[in-house]
Amino acid sequence: MRVLITGAGGFIGQALAQAVADRRPDLSQLVLTDQHITEGPQGAALQPGDLTDPGFVDALLAPGFDLVFHLASLPGARAEGAPDLGHRINLLAPIALARGVAQRRPGARFVFASSIAVYGALRETVAPATPCEPALSYGAHKRMTEVLLADLTRRGDLNAVSLRLPGVVARPATETGHGSAFMSLLFHKIAAGQGYDCPVPDTARCWWLSRPACVDAFLHASTLDGDAVIQPPVLHLTTGAVAQAVAEVTGQTSRVIWGDDARLTGLFGALPDLDASPALNAGFRADADARALVRNALA
Amino acid sequence: MRVLITGAGGFIGQALAQAVADRRPDLSQLVLTDQHITEGPQGAALQPGDLTDPGFVDALLAPGFDLVFHLASLPGARAEGAPDLGHRINLLAPIALARGVAQRRPGARFVFASSIAVYGALRETVAPATPCEPALSYGAHKRMTEVLLADLTRRGDLNAVSLRLPGVVARPATETGHGSAFMSLLFHKIAAGQGYDCPVPDTARCWWLSRPACVDAFLHASTLDGDAVIQPPVLHLTTGAVAQAVAEVTGQTSRVIWGDDARLTGLFGALPDLDASPALNAGFRADADARALVRNALA
Structure with missing residues (x-):
């Protein structure tokens, strides 16, 4: 199984990369990408680059991946202050990545790091029917990506799941x-x-969710089928x-x-x-x- | 007031263009665009072109518009069979158009022709809290655009409203x-x-909604402030x-x-x-x- 992790140099990405290397016995190739990435588990291929650069994404995805964890993003507070950059990193990049993965390997498993920022202001108990009214551009872009991934999954182009993460x-x-x-x-x-x-x-x-529990959620999500949006327990x-x-x-x-x-x-x-x-x-x-x-x- | 209508050569767009010309006394300039457009109300500027072409959109938006009606889209059944074209026309084009309008005239009124296709399968009475689970890519793209427009409005970049239209x-x-x-x-x-x-x-x-009632809804929406999503009565x-x-x-x-x-x-x-x-x-x-x-x- 060929696996790609984006944002693999980050706080969650580093731990997820190690966990995938340790706990996915079906792993044949692990590719890690981030803007800057200099280390990873033994045998992993490091591909530093910019996911908003179509040429880089084309080359990155060329091998075809069976499983992709898309973690790369511009954090919410930074994105709110840099809307054009947030738009490119948090919306256009996931759209292009998801479609690029699907094009080369239809039905690939795609695990997306969404966020509870999709909800916006919350008053009542959160449940699957809770509406999404994002109060930050970060949350709006995450929600838009969730909708796109659900549609690509409905079409059979991908097999995607979005994990709505709290602050880890x-x-x-x-x-x-x-x-x-x-x-x-x-x-x-x-x-x-x-x-x-x-x-x-x-x-x-x-x-509250710890990094190890978050990594477990990503790994578990990668083994399941379907279920467009998962709100992990916290x-x-x-x-x-x-x-x-x-x-x-x-x-x-x-x-x-x-x-x-x-x-x-x-x-x-x-x-x-x-x-x-x-x-x-x-x-x-x-x-x-x-x-x-x-x-x-x-x- | 400078007004732009996209999809102005279409069934609804033609009637809306005439209604804007007849019933907006504050109109100073009316620009109509569509892939092919050869006629419009007296005094209107006709700008045929492709909204998926960034160069065309740049030139189109250069004057700065106070009010934009975005009606152009690839219909649902066609988009479902031509997903790449649907992606460009029904998702990337509205994103670029909305951001381009906001850049040149922050706070402009933007009235978006959304669709009841955003809901997907419906069983219970539809109300503002009804969740959106689109069953067609057309509906997914419309929903994604609604989320983007609500966020641009929250930021003050636009003053946008999405009208969820049934088959007109x-x-x-x-x-x-x-x-x-x-x-x-x-x-x-x-x-x-x-x-x-x-x-x-x-x-x-x-x-059911007739074209005249639909045009009335567009015109009325253009005179209001805010209200991110409107489900017009039918x-x-x-x-x-x-x-x-x-x-x-x-x-x-x-x-x-x-x-x-x-x-x-x-x-x-x-x-x-x-x-x-x-x-x-x-x-x-x-x-x-x-x-x-x-x-x-x-x-």
Whole structure:
């Protein structure tokens, strides 16, 4: 099986590449691409390049892939401030990539890193019928790509699934452009015994998913058939509860000063309950509890 | 006010162009474009060309428009059989057009001819919360464009509204590519005293909107502000009831032989009720009744 991972130099992509190399015994070729990529699992082919460049995409896809994980994107906060770049990276590139994959290998499995940003403001329990009214261009582009992938799947051109990811923790403190960066910094700052001015209050209710649980979701999705959109199960916890769990697991004292940024709280810290029963029935799993989340996030 | 109409050589576009010329006293310039366009209201500028050609679009949009009606599209049945062409005309062209209009005249009013094909299979009463699961690439592309336009509007780049149109009647019998062609042929064949092999049964329940009522909806939408998606009110009638009304209004005898095409019936003849209260409250109107529909459709 020939596998391609885009965004393979990123936080999730690096871990996914290793997991694919370790856990897909049917793997015959693993190609990793990103704007800059200098390392990967043994035997993987590294193809640095720009997915908004049609010539690069043509050459990249030439071998034909049986399975593609499309993770590359411009993060939401950066895309909101650079709309033309966001348009090219988050909309035009996935469209061209998906169609290019389908052209060379009809029916290929295509696992797309979508986002809970597709929903926009949420008030009631999230379920499969929850409407999508994105409040950021990032979410609008993800939603448009989901619709395209569902149509390509309906036609038999691809066999695609979109995973709607929450903020995945704990991203390196050096990564920028994610409005949800505070969710990761909570882990790093408390674990390091440092103080942290968190922009949202300790009552902010977020959806939490560790990188290992996220990687498991990608791998599991790659083995299934169909199911256009999957909302993976998540932990639904307040920032205060997570801070306490980090302190407990790491033996540190939480020295967080809580803020009141209404915009960030509205985007990432006002999330309602999630009815993840379709994904649970399909075998997807969240981190087991707050302490498991902390251990996985800091692993 | 500078106004652009795309698809202005088509069935709806021709009537809309005349209505804009007659009923927008603030009109200073009217530009009409289509692949082939040789006539329009007095004073209108005719710009034949291809909206999938970036050079043509650049030149077309150069003056900057305050109001754009985007009607050009490849009909659903044709697009389903020519997916690459459909992709260019029904997805890439509206994306480029909307962004080009916004670039030259931020906040311009953009009225988009969307379609009830965005819904896919419908079972329950259609209301604003009805999910979109398009069953044709045409509907997927329309839905993707709606999402993009809502995002451009949220950003203040455009002031866009999408009108979800049903099959509009009565299209000329010579027009091809519409799966809903039978809805128009019912009018023409009975009015001409001819027999007609209708592909769907007389119990098929369709949504009906005459061209004059459709043009009124476009004009009304152009005078409003915001409201990302409008589902205009329609008449919900069986094909049998419409055939009878056509016969009564035209003084002819209906000599229709009813068919049982399950696919066409599923796509166009199995429509549930519509709760159009948001559009009614916003001043949109359907044809008054079946006889008014017939008179308007044959006008």
